[in-house]
Amino acid sequence: MKRILAIMGSPRKNGNTHILLLKLLEAGKKVGSQGEMLFLGDLNIKECDGCHSCWKGNECSKNDDMNDIYKKIADSDVLVFGTPVYWYGPTGLMKLFLDRCVFFNCEENNKQIAGKSAVLVVPFEENTLETAKPLVDLFEKSFKYLNLNLIEQLLVPGVYKKGDVLKKKDAINRAIEIGTSIV
Ligand SMILES: Cc1cc2nc3c(=O)[nH]c(=O)nc-3n(C[C@H](O)[C@H](O)[C@H](O)COP(=O)(O)O)c2cc1C
Numbered sequence: 001m002k003r004i005l006a007i008m009g010s011p012r013k014n015g016n017t018h019i020l021l022l023k024l025l026e027a028g029k030k031v032g033s034q035g036e037m038l039f040l041g042d043l044n045i046k047e048c049d050g051c052h053s054c055w056k057g058n059e060c061s062k063n064d065d066m067n068d069i070y071k072k073i074a075d076s077d078v079l080v081f082g083t084p085v086y087w088y089g090p091t092g093l094m095k096l097f098l099d100r101c102v103f104f105n106c107e108e109n110n111k112q113i114a115g116k117s118a119v120l121v122v123p124f125e126e127n128t129l130e131t132a133k134p135l136v137d138l139f140e141k142s143f144k145y146l147n148l149n150l151i152e153q154l155l156v157p158g159v160y161k162k163g164d165v166l167k168k169k170d171a172i173n174r175a176i177e178i179g180t181s182i183v
Contacts, residue, residue, distance in 0.1 A: 001034060002182050003035075003075060003076045003077050004024075004025060004035045004036070004076065004080060004179075005036055005072055005076035005078070005079050006021040006024065006035065006037045006080040006082060007038050007079065007080065007081050007094070008021055008037055008038060008039045008040060008041075008082050009040050009083035009084075009093050009097065010082070010083060010084050010091060010093075011041045011091065012084075013039070013041075014162060014163070016084065016123035016156065016163070016164060017083060017084050018082075019163065020082065020121050020154065020165060020175045023172055023179065024178055024179035025080075026176075027176040027177075027179030027180045028179035028182050030180070031183050032183065033179070033182055033183065036072070040094065044064045045066055045096050045097055045100060046062045046066075046096075048096075048099040048100050049062070050102075054106065054109065055105070055109075060103060066103075070104075070112075074112040076116065077116060077117065077182075078116065078118070079118045079148065080118075080119040080121060081094065081139065083122060085122060085125075085126075085131055085132055085135055088135065089138060090135055090138070090139075098142060105145065110146065113146060113148065115147060117148070117149050117150075117151045118139075118143050118149065118151065119152045119154070119178060119182075120150065120155075121154045122135060122153070122154070123156040123159045123164075124157055125157075125158070125159065125160040127157050131157065136153065136155070154174050154175060154178060156168060
């Protein structure tokens, strides 16, 4: 049984990212996976100060919700990063979260996540896939650094308003397919 941790990086609940992540997790549950969604907007996650305390075998110097999330990440098999495109990158919420994942970038902590699978889920307004390229590059390079394997990317252009993605049957089906394939 795979444990899927979906990281919801849009501040907008019931929006396009949230819907795609829900479809993925629901499909995963149907085939026996365990799923959990983290709403970054509901959590207290401060910015990384670059103090590198975490690389010296200490806890993160920021005493916030990330300390529990590090454990959740280590206990998961598949990490699903969901964020809309905001100015050709991820949301501020997702960038803060990713910065704090520097915790896993030292040899000792990296053992906790090396080899895990990662999935990227990205809705956005413009109609060309090119729009998501800087964001995809950022995640591809960061995952490589963290020794995470990017196994699937779901890029959904042409969605703007909350729920627009429900009209994109192909995108919904892909989210279901991805969820089902994680067994
Ligand atoms: C601050 C902000 C910046 C955005 N920047 C872009 C952008 O650069 N390119 C784009 O295609 N869409 C952009 N969008 C639109 C969102 O990507 C789009 O509405 C997406 O579907 C929102 O996903 P959500 O419903 O999960 O929040 C932006 C939206 C906001 C609020």
